[in-house]
Amino acid sequence: MATVDKSKVPWWVSNLIVPLINLILALFVSGLFIFIAGENPFEAVRLIIYGSFGYIEGFAYTLYYTTNFIFTGLAFAVAFHCRLFNIGGEGQAYIGGLGVFLVAINFSFLPVPIVWLLAVMGAVVFGAAWAFIPAYLQATRGSHVVITTIMFNFIAASLMVFLLVDIIRDTTQMGPHTIALPEEQWFPSFEDFAALFGIKIRYSPLNISFLLAIAASVFVWFLVWKTRWGYEMRAVGHNTQAAIYAGISPYKNIIIAMCISGGLAGLLGVNEILGVHHKIVAGFPAGYGFTGIAVALMGRNHPIGIFPAAFLFGILYQGGSEVTFDMPNITRYMFVAVQGVIILFSGALENLFRPQIENFFVNRLNFKAKA
Amino acid sequence: MVSPILELTNINKSFGHVHANKNINLKINKGTIHGIIGENGAGKSTLMSIVFGLYQANSGTIKVNGKEINLRSPKDSIINGIGMVHQHFMLVENFTVLENIILGFEGELVFGKNLEKAKKDLKNLCDTYKLNIDLNSTISDLSVGFRQRVEILKSLYRGAEILILDEPTGVLTPQEVDELFKILRSLNEEGKTIVLITHKLIEIMDLTSEVSVMRQGEMVGHTKTKDTNKEQLAEMMVGRSVLLRLEKSQVKTGDVVFKVEDLTVKDDLDVIRVKNVNLNIRAGEILGLAGVTGNGQTELLEALSGIRKVESGEIYLDGKKVSDSQNFLDPRELKEKGLAHVPEDRQRMGLVTDFKAYENLIFGYHDQKPFSKSSILNHRDIIAHSKKIMEEYDVRPQSPNLITSNFSGGNQQKIILSRELNENPKVLLVGQPTRGVDIGAIEFIHQRLIDMRDRGAAILLVSVELDEVLSLSDRIVVMFDGKIVGEKENNNVTDRELGLLMAGVV
Known part of the structure; x- marks a missing residue:
């Protein structure tokens, strides 16, 4: 068996070509599903593209997701x-x-931009906690965090249902949700x-949280690669023994990494509460947390x-709903299954074809170098 | 005239731009112990992996018993009577010896008479070659030395006539090395051909009858072992003459800067591994700590560097107490006080191998100026610093952005050493500084340690290589079963005396 020398694989092969091939395979398998269900897969692709790019509101939905x-x-x-x-x-x-x-409703006497700032902080602090x-x-x-965090998803869901039914429900309404923010x-x-x-356009849930998401991306990049904390977190992650040797505390870094992680997840609440629902609606995270993995x-x-x-x-969520509208079968x-297939190919089966693809390109490049 | 059992002609192999084997010709005669020696990265392991069918050569032919063969996988090699014992064993830990050996053949063997026959054959093999293995013991209960024997037995059982051993002594204690050599000699007497890959000259001189030397992917010489000597082989390996004995100036020692009193340390399983140890190291002195692996050296080093808790006793740095069972400084605080530590196991502890070289060059010092200012890493200064020390310590290739696992073992060690020595520590703890490092780098590392000493550092050198302890140390203590069992000035001690102390005989 031939092995691939990792250092010889060009970055664009492992970071672009491999994910792209996995994606194409996933789409191919998804196409088979659609075909078996009795619809034309090419038509479905057209609908996905139309639904997510074809009109301005559709595109806005894509960006919201x-x-x-x-x-x-x-x-x-x-x-x-x-x-x-x-x-x-x-x-x-x-x-x-x-x-x-809680922050927005309790600090509503403050100027709006300050409430926003505090609400964002509230999201981070609660998520981190x-x-x-x-x-x-x-x-x-x-x-193990895999076990405990899964359990904490259930605890969070139950806790929120309890709060939404018994404590903070909008008593003038029947549904499990709070009153709306001002x-x-x-x-x-x-x-x-x-x-x-x-320009007059119809409703879409896209709001300035999108900019917050971009800011969060820059923050994460800076944190992980440019600061001492990111450096220490990565050291603990790659080699805990070595981290201890260098005087880096795994204990501290596990807690910091998880809290930052939780805080970032909490920001989803900003998009949903301040941007879309303007109140807490039962079950608003709707699986975004899992898809995020x-x-x-x-x-x-x-x-x-x-x-x-x-x-x-985002395209799949938005385009997918377009398909379910137009295709009765x-x-x-x-579409949940289609997402599942993509997750399967790009997540779980990520390394299925990686060695072959990398090998192919490495050999090709060597061949060229010799010629 | 003996006929060659294995003949390689014009073997070429490259990985990308690296030409690992260039036009290799090699004849291995039947019934010999043939050594292949060369620095790390000289291409020895690549060549043998080709012979064992793990890699395919780009060009060249391989003949076994005069017949040209095509090796596409290890299976082909096994059929042709070639067996290999790898540096890292390929055994299933929770299987028994027998289960490991029949693994892959179990279809025919697991049931009935065949299994009984297999057992009998294996027992015979064990007796013939004095392997002394209990077939029913579980691998995880066996010491490293015994696991290696299981690998040998596995190859023999599969009909190996040529046995390739890749750096077999790297993981063994000196006693285990002796045992292994005995076994190899008895295999040889029974007519097996043995190929020994190593970078240790002493093993070549001890064991082999013929030797081939590789340098930078090329075969640079073949000779009968009895016609050559260590110095000549070393020169062939590195392409220049090397000093095997270091030139050291007279010691000008100062005050005691590092003092350990009555130290007791437990390991992770709560077993006492270090028992009432006392040490004094003066400025400008190298104290060598000799001992067979596993006699408490690892735990001692970890306790001294703040990684492991002290059970009882005290540690003083510069006259001030830094650790006892109640209060102790963590590794970072000790670094600030001028204590540097080159750990025994570079991959497990000294480096984050997935990090880029520059990230490892500041490892443990990353929170200090100028590398980080208010917790933000100062990329430009870090790179500049990395380039400077990589040049100073001759780390190759000199590219701070390369992932550390792509450096050879010797260069990884230089990365650690440069990082720790660059801070001009008052006290330096060094564990196995040259384990798995090639001879050119050994010389360089030794010279650096001597320089540190001459500049007034107090150095504790822990090594299982007796030669290293003898050539570097000013004073030597020997550790056995967690205790210091002897202390000698270096000018009046022999290998023999130390060996007896290390074995716990005296």
């Missing part, structure tokens, strides 16, 4: 650099949303911006990779 995936993808990536599998993005986002709401408990247990007792606190939406330029894996845990990966999932669950 992208925003959420960036937050949860970054959250997973930060913890992963410390070799922690934070599966708890879902719960941390939920609790983060609680933080946003929810991640802190599993982190503490991992650091001191060795309880309208002046709502984040400016894409519609509002378009109106400034005299796939986004991070596909984006190789780097903000520059996470952005296109998040965008791709394709249900919403069909």
Whole structure:
């Protein structure tokens, strides 16, 4: 068996070609699903592209989904650099949303920009706090974060249902949600911006949280690669023994990495509460936390990779709903399956074809070098 | 005239731009012990991996018993009677010896008479070659030396006539090395051909009858072992003459800067590994700590450098107490006080191999100015610093952006050494500074340690290489079973005396 010398593989092969081939394979398998369901796969692709790019509101929806995936993808990536599998993005986002709401409603007497700033901080603090408990247990007792964060997703969901039903429910309504925040606190939406330029468009959930997501990406890049904390987190992640030798505390870094991760997941609450619902709605994280894991894996845990990966999932979410509208045989669950296939190929089976592809290119390049 | 059992002609192999083997010709005669020696990265392991079918050569022919063969996988090699014992063993830890050996053949063997026959054959092999292995013991219960024997037995059982051993002594204690050599000699007497890959001259002189020398991917010489000597081989390996004995100036020692009193340390399993150890090291002095691996040296070093908790006793640096069972400074605080530590196991502890070289060159000092200012890493200064010390310590290739695992072992060691020595520490703890390092780099590393000493550092050198301890140290202490069992001035001690102390005989 031939082995690939990793150092000889050009960066664009491992970071562009391999994910691209995995994606194409996933789309091919998804196409088979659609074909078996009795619809034309090419028509489905056309609908996805039309749905996510074809008209301005559709594109806005795509970017709205992208925003959420960036937050949860970054959250997973930060913890992963410390070799922690934070599966708890879902719960941390939920609790983060609680933080946003409580801050916004209790500080509504302050000027709006300050409320926004405090609400963002509230999201980070609440999300981080929810991640802190599993982190503490991992650091001191060795309880594996994969297990504890999954359990904390359930605890968060139950806690929020309890709060939404018994404590902070809007008593004038029947549904499990809170009262709405004052309208002046709502984040400016894409519609509002378009109106400034005299363009009238219909509703879309896209709002300035998108810019926050880009800022968060820059922050993560800077944190992980340019600061001492990121350096220490990566050292602990790659080689805990060596970190201890260098006087870097694994205990401290596990907690820091998880809290930053939780805080980033919490930011999803900003998009959903300040930007879209303007109140807490039961179950608003809607699986973004889990999809974020796939986004991070596909984006190789780097903000520059996470952005296109998040965008791709945005296209699938938005384009997928377009397909389910127009194709009677394709249900919403069909698209959950398609997402599953993509996650499977780009996450779990990521290394399935990697050696062959890398080998192919390495040999090709050697051949060229000799010729 | 003996006929060659294995003949390689014009073998070429490259990995990308690296030409690992250039036009290699090699004849290995039947019934010999043939040594292949060369520095790390000279291409020895690549060549043998080609013979074992792990890699395919770009060009060239391989003949076994005069017949040209095509080796596409290890299976082909096994059929042709070639067996290999790798540096890292290929054994299933929770299987028994027997299960490991029949692994891959179990379809025919697991049931009935065949298994009984296999057992009998294996017992016979064990007896013939004095391997002394219990077939029913589980691999994880066996020492490294025994695991290696299991690998040898596995190859023999599969009908190996040529046995290739890749750096077999790297993981063994001196006693285990002796045992291994006995086994290899008895294999040889029974007519097996043995190929020994090593970079240790002493093993070549001890064991082999013929030797081939490789340098930078080329075969630079073949000779009968009895017609050559260590100095000549060393010169062939590095392409110039090397000093095997270091020139050292007279010691000008100062005050005691590092003092250990009555130190006791436990390991992770709560077993006491260091027992009431006392040490004094003066400025300008190298104290050598000799001992067979596993007698508490690792735990001692870890305790002294702040990684492991002290059970009882005290450690003083510059006259001030830095650690006892209640209060202790962590590795970072000790670094600030002028204590540097080159750990025994560079890959496990000294480096983050996935980091870029520049990240490892500031490892442990990354929070100090100018590398980081208010917690933000100062990339430009770090790179400039890295380039400077990589040049000073001759780290090759001189590219700070290269991932550390792509450097050879010797260069990885230089990265650690340059990082730790660059701070001009008052006290330097060094564990196995030249383990798995080639001879050119050994000389360089030794010279640097002597320079540090001459500049007034107090150095504790822990090494299992007796030669190293003898040639560097001013004073030598021997550790056995967690205790210091002897202390000698270096000018009046012999290998024999130390060896007896290390074995716990005296």
